[in-house]
Amino acid sequence: MSGQRILVAMSGGVDSSVAAALLVQQGYDVVGATMKTFCYSGEEAHSKTCCGLDGIADARRVSDALGIPHYVFDVEEDFTRDVIDDFVSEYARGRTPNPCVRCNSNTKFQDLMERGRVLGCDGIASGHYVRIDRSNVATPALHRGIDASKDQSYFLWGLPTEMLPLLHFPLGDLTKIQVREQARALGLVTADKPESQEICFVPTGDYRDLLEKRLIKQHPALEPGLIVSSTGAVLGEHTGYANFTVGQRKGLGGGFGQPLYVIEIRADSREVVVGTAEEGASGGAEIGEVNWLTTPPPEASPIQVQIRYRAAAVPATVQSTDGRVVLAFEEAQRAVTPGQSAVFFQGERVLGGGRIERALVSRTLDEEVGRASMLQPG
Amino acid sequence: MMVHREHMSSIYLDHAATTPVRPEAREGMLAILDGEFGNPSSAHGWGRRAAARLEEARERVARAIGADPGEIYFVRGGTESDNVAILGHAEAVRRKGTTPFAAVSAIEHKAVLSAAAEVGERGGRGCTIPVYADGTLDMDALDTALADGASIVSAMTVNNEVGIHLPIEAIVERTHAHDAVFHTDAVQALGKVPVNVGDAPVDLLSLTGHKIYGATGTGVLFVRRGVDVAPLIFGGGQERELRPGTEDVAGAVGMAIAVELAVQEQESEADRIRGLRDLLQARLEDGIEGLRVHGDVPNRAPHILNVGIPDADPEALLAGLDLEGIAASAGSACDSGAHKASHVLEALYGPLNGVAVLRFSPGRSTSESDVIRAAEATLTVLERVRGVEVRG
Numbered sequence: 001m002s003g004q005r006i007l008v009a010m011s012g013g014v015d016s017s018v019a020a021a022l023l024v025q026q027g028y029d030v031v032g033a034t035m036k037t038f039c040y041s042g043e044e045a046h047s048k049t050c051c052g053l054d055g056i057a058d059a060r061r062v063s064d065a066l067g068i069p070h071y072v073f074d075v076e077e078d079f080t081r082d083v084i085d086d087f088v089s090e091y092a093r094g095r096t097p098n099p100c101v102r103c104n105s106n107t108k109f110q111d112l113m114e115r116g117r118v119l120g121c122d123g124i125a126s127g128h129y130v131r132i133d134r135s136n137v138a139t140p141a142l143h144r145g146i147d148a149s150k151d152q153s154y155f156l157w158g159l160p161t162e163m164l165p166l167l168h169f170p171l172g173d174l175t176k177i178q179v180r181e182q183a184r185a186l187g188l189v190t191a192d193k194p195e196s197q198e199i200c201f202v203p204t205g206d207y208r209d210l211l212e213k214r215l216i217k218q219h220p221a222l223e224p225g226l227i228v229s230s231t232g233a234v235l236g237e238h239t240g241y242a243n244f245t246v247g248q249r250k251g252l253g254g255g256f257g258q259p260l261y262v263i264e265i266r267a268d269s270r271e272v273v274v275g276t277a278e279e280g281a282s283g284g285a286e287i288g289e290v291n292w293l294t295t296p297p298p299e300a301s302p303i304q305v306q307i308r309y310r311a312a313a314v315p316a317t318v319q320s321t322d323g324r325v326v327l328a329f330e331e332a333q334r335a336v337t338p339g340q341s342a343v344f345f346q347g348e349r350v351l352g353g354g355r356i357e358r359a360l361v362s363r364t365l366d367e368e369v370g371r372a373s374m375l376q377p378g
Numbered sequence: 379m380m381v382h383r384e385h386m387s388s389i390y391l392d393h394a395a396t397t398p399v400r401p402e403a404r405e406g407m408l409a410i411l412d413g414e415f416g417n418p419s420s421a422h423g424w425g426r427r428a429a430a431r432l433e434e435a436r437e438r439v440a441r442a443i444g445a446d447p448g449e450i451y452f453v454r455g456g457t458e459s460d461n462v463a464i465l466g467h468a469e470a471v472r473r474k475g476t477t478p479f480a481a482v483s484a485i486e487h488k489a490v491l492s493a494a495a496e497v498g499e500r501g502g503r504g505c506t507i508p509v510y511a512d513g514t515l516d517m518d519a520l521d522t523a524l525a526d527g528a529s530i531v532s533a534m535t536v537n538n539e540v541g542i543h544l545p546i547e548a549i550v551e552r553t554h555a556h557d558a559v560f561h562t563d564a565v566q567a568l569g570k571v572p573v574n575v576g577d578a579p580v581d582l583l584s585l586t587g588h589k590i591y592g593a594t595g596t597g598v599l600f601v602r603r604g605v606d607v608a609p610l611i612f613g614g615g616q617e618r619e620l621r622p623g624t625e626d627v628a629g630a631v632g633m634a635i636a637v638e639l640a641v642q643e644q645e646s647e648a649d650r651i652r653g654l655r656d657l658l659q660a661r662l663e664d665g666i667e668g669l670r671v672h673g674d675v676p677n678r679a680p681h682i683l684n685v686g687i688p689d690a691d692p693e694a695l696l697a698g699l700d701l702e703g704i705a706a707s708a709g710s711a712c713d714s715g716a717h718k719a720s721h722v723l724e725a726l727y728g729p730l731n732g733v734a735v736l737r738f739s740p741g742r743s744t745s746e747s748d749v750i751r752a753a754e755a756t757l758t759v760l761e762r763v764r765g766v767e768v769r770g
Contacts, residue, residue, distance in 0.1 A: 031701065071697040118694035118762045119701055 005029040006168060007116040008125040009108060010062065010070065012055030015127030015171060017062040017190040018179045022170040023125055024066050031119055032063040032070035035108060037079040038201045061189050075111045082106040084201060088214045091207070091242040092221045094265035095339030098155070098309075098355075099199055104128075105158025105291070113163065123166045128152045131172030132164065133349070140164045142293050142350040147175040154309045157343045157353025158291050211242055225270030230263065230279050241265050244272050246359075247280065247335020261335070281332035282359035284316075287325040287342045290354035296321045297351065304345040305329070307336055307356065313345045325354060388703040389748045393589075393741030394538055394566060394682055395707055400591035400742070402639060403632040407593065410628035418625050419614070428627050435627075435634035442634075442641040443568075443583070444576030445600050451617050452630045455597040456565040456586030457489040462599050462610055462620065463561045463582040464493040464532060468502055470606035471529045478502035481523035482532040483544065484725035485509045490532050490563055491721070507533075511726045513542040513675035515549060524556035530582075531560050535567035539709045539722040539737060540673025541682030543571055546578050554579070559605055565589055569640030570648055570679045581605045585637065587629065591742065592636030596629035647742065652680035654740045654749050659683050661753035666760060670733065672723060683738045684709065686723075690763045692734035698759035699736075704752045707737045 006023055010016045010032045023030045034056050056072055063070035083102045090097035112124045129145030129152045142164060145151040159167070171179055183191035198205045211222060221242035227235045238244065248262045263280040264273040285307070297303065297318055304313035305327055315330035327342065336359035343353035399407075410431060416424030418432050433447070440447040453459045468478030480494040484506040491506070498504035505523055508516040515533060524531070531553045536543050546562055553560040561582035564573050569590050575583060582605065587596035601607050601620070613622030662685055663669050670686035687695070692708050699706055709720040723730060736756070740749060 031697075069697075069700060071693065071700075073693050073697075114691075115694045115697070118691065118698045118759065120698070120762060 003027075003029060004122040005031060005120055006123045006125050007031050007033055007112055007119060007121040008168075009112055009127070010034050010059040011127075012058035012062075012190065012193075013127070013196060014183050014188070014190045014193050015129075015179060016059070017127075017188045018182050018186075019125055019127035019170045020062065020068065021066055021182070021186050021188065023168065024068060026170075030066070030068045031121065032059060032066075032068050033112060033115060034059045034070070034072050035079075035111060036072055036074045036076060037103070037107070038076055038084065058190050058193070065186075065188065071115075073111065073115055075107060078107050078111060079103065084210075084214070087199075087201075087207075088211055090339045091211055092215060092219060092267075093339075094221070094241050094267035096245040096337050097339045098341050099201075100155045101158055101341050104155050109159055109163060109167075113166070123168050124163070125168035125170060127171050128156060128169050129171050129174075129176075130156055130169050130350075131348075132167055132169060139294070140167075143172070143348045144345075144350070145169075145172045150176045153345075153350045154306055154341060154343050157293065157341060157350055159293065161291075161293055164293065208240075208243060220267065220270050223270060225272065227272050227274055230273060230275045235260075235274065238272050241267065241270055241272050246337040265338075277334060280334050282329070282334075282336040282361055283332050284319070284326060284328040284360040285333075285336045285342060286357045286360060287327060287354035288357040290321075290323075290325050290352060292352035294349075294351050303351060304347075306343045306345065307333060308340060313343075318344075324357065326360070389744075389752055390705045391738040391740055391744065391748070391752055392705045392707050393744075394737065394739035396588045396594065397591045397741055398743075399593055399632070400636065400639065403587075403592050403635045406635045407628040407632040410631055414627075416627075418627060419616070428625075432625055432627050432630055435630040438634040439585075439598055439637050442637045443585075443600065444574040446603065449575075449600055449603055451599045451601060451620050452625065452633070453597045453599050453617075453621050454595050454626070454629075456487075456563070456584055456589070458621075459565075459584035459586065459597045459599040460487065460489040460532075460561075460563055461493045462607065463584060463601075464490060464530060465496060465500075466607035466610055466620070467530050467559055467561070467582065467605070468497045468500070469608035469610075472502070473608065474606075476529065477527070478530070479523075479526070479528045480504045480530050480532065481507055481520065481528040483507050483509050483515055483534065485537050485539075485542065485722045486532060486534055487538055487563055487565070488721075490534070490561075494532065506725075507531075509542070509544070509725060511675075513544070513673070513677050515544055517548070517552065520549065520552055524552065524558055528553075528556070528558050531558055532563065533560075534563040534565075535573065536564070536571060536679040537673070537682075537722060538566045539682070539720055540684045540726065541566075541679040542673045542675060542726075543567070543677040543679050545677070546580065550579055566679065566682075568637065569644050570651075570681050572644065573641070575600055575602070582607070585633075587633040587636055590636045590640040592633045593629055596626065596633040598633060598637070648680045651740050651744070654744055654746060655680060655683050655738075657746065658738055658740070658749040658753055659685075661750065662756060665753065665757045672727065672735070681739050681741065684723075685736050685738075686730065686733040687736065687760065688733050690732075690734035690760065692736070695734050695736065695759060695763060698762065699752075699755055702755035702759060704755045706752070707739075709735050709737050 006028045008020045060070050083099050086102050087097045087099045116124050129150040131143040133141040133143050144153045222240040227238050244262050246262050260274040261280045263275040301318045305316045306313040316327045319326040319328050338356050340356050341353050342356050344351040414427050416428030418429035436447045436450045440450045464480055471478040478497050480497040482490050482494045494504035507519045533544050533549050550560045559581045562580050563584045565586045567573050581602045583600040585598040588594040609620050616622050668688045672684040
């Protein structure tokens with residue numbers, strides 16, 4: 001490994017700082033890179049208000065302390081197209097996007113890879129809490145990080161398979177507590193930086209402003225509509241379906257007699273459909289934009305699937321892998337949210353993943369499976 | 379303790395960004411910092427000696443560029459010198475009851491462009507005069523601006539990004555025919571081309587120390603006697619009230635030595651550096667298909683080579699060169715480290731459309747083997763760039 005040159009993505013946070021430091025300790029020839037992804041005041045002349053600049057300054061200080069070169073790469077154009085535009089159009093369609101998944105799959109790692117090649121690098125690294133299992137040298141596997149509370153495998157199912165052999169995740173075997181301890185022991189300036197919880201381009205946590213800025217005026221997603229029950233009874237009004245996520249309970253107002261959840265968003269009629277927990281449960285899901293990090297499993301294979309970042313993986317059966325994937329959950333799942341990622345696991349190993357296209361109730365699931373098998377070639 | 383692993387870039391080809399302080403200037407400065415310190419305004423011996431060193435420095439700068447000592451003002455760098463010239467003159471014009479109007483070339487440094495824009499912001503006017511790719515200023519546009527009441531014209535002697543050496547004498551003549559004042563930013567010119575206010579009757583001229591092996595934060599503004607410039611900051615009346623604040627005597631001494639030596643060595647050093655630049659250009663032209671050379675006009679200063687490489691990523695190219703031990707730049711230094719389109723290249727050639735720009739600027743320490751290695755490294759990195767698919 002000594003002499004191998006690794007390009008490490010440094011956001012200026014504690015995780016990527018420690019990742020870089022560990023690679024230096026392991027004897028790699030480490031090169032730091034910060035991807036400048038966006039700029040709030042893109043339309044204004046003064047670039048100093050870019051929020052990314054603090055992160056860039058911290059990444060530079062850490063790189064200097066580690067004695068490694070550091071470069072800034074402007075990927076704003078790619079990021080806007082692949083992540084922000086997608087984020088906005090998903091909400092416009094009544095879905096709930098995972099921008100971090102899009103960024104990792106489409107922007108960050110691919111852009112790093114291109115730069116890495118120009119810089120003569122042998123590998124790419126980041127501070128994600130995941131592991132690469134190289135026990136099978138020919139086909140490295142992506143695994144969950146050791147620290148279950150920090151595991152970020154949910155965000156990485158979209159990586160191109162051919163990239164896996166080149167990836168290094170030095171934090172995968174560590175807990176967050178150990179990472180902070182390392183950072184303090186090394187005296188890194190980023191050791192006590194708070195966690196970033198929000199979406200990087202929505203620092204206030206309120207994405208509605210962004211939608212208002214980027215959608216056409218009076219876009220249906222931000223116009224008032226009806227809150228209806230699953231039987232069509234009008235229960236109230238809302239100020240735009242883009243404010244809602246399937247599974248959400250907050251913000252519906254009370255007084256319905258029993259807890260109600262958003263169970264569907266109908267963009268066409270601007271209706272937000274609410275129902276009981278039972279009504280919101282789905283027996284399966286249709287998954288699109290599927291990416292496999294391994295050979296796709298045969299039909300009827302038992303796997304585990306994780307349908308939200310903070311959820312546990314649940315047993316499911318792969319009913320069809322013909323382009324899209326139809327999953328049948330062993331137990332009905334609440335809040336199967338279109339736009340969110342469904343990530344496929346076998347134990348700790350990430351098999352792949354995709355975007356939830358729609359939830360399937362048990363009845364439609366049978367039909368779907370029937371139709372899907374009819375469509376199976378030969 | 380962590381070990382510093384990053385090796386310094388071994389070949390520095392970015393002298394147009396900044397230069398190391400030369401030993402003569404450093405020794406002159408240290409003599410003040412270590413021993414003859416003092417406030418030139420003080421009445422005691424320390425003050426008198428400091429004042430004497432300051433005035434000696436002023437005389438040395440004046441002699442080197444053909445000025446009177448009374449026309450030399452020490453300021454704190456090139457940007458400040460440009461700002462005092464343009465905004466200070468505009469203020470003097472305003473106090474006389476007329477509207478200031480700054481007409482500046484389109485390829486000026488941001489210090490001049492922004493100062494001219496600020497003249498407009500403060501109730502006056504500002505405009506830019508086009509410069510053609512052949513290195514000439516649009517004289518008709520200049521005449522129009524002058525006829526329209528331009529009070530000051532500013533055109534840099536040598537451009538910092540591409541090295542174009544503007545025809546200053548002709549521009550001064552036109553400007554004076556309309557009784558307007560002429561300023562030139564000669565920051566990149568001194569030591570590379572002849573700079574003498576006796577030969578070219580400019581009214582205002584800006585210099586900085588750190589491009590000529592003096593210290594950063596030192597600069598000079600030449601103000602021809604009889605030209606009105608109002609101060610931008612106010613205080614104790616130093617520098618004949620144009621630039622108040624306790625004088626940086628050490629800086630002035632270092633600046634004076636750097637100016638003197640730059641002028642003395644100009645002819646021989648320009649020939650040597652032109653040879654190196656031309657060698658580098660030839661090597662790159664041989665090795666890179668479709669290479670564009672920006673500013674390749676007969677009146678190009680000797681120390682700048684600006685090339686455009688089609689279909690390459692400028693950031694990755696510069697980073698790749700850095701890792702190969704070659705320090706170059708993408709045209710001009712920038713605050714965030716991220717790449718921005720150059721207003722100079724756009725003014726000269728229009729939009730660049732995927733052309734990566736590299737600027738190499740050899741200097742006193744540069745040898746022939748340095749530029750040969752730089753050419754080889756560029757080709758090595760470029761080979762890798764070319765292997766990379768450009769994502770659309």
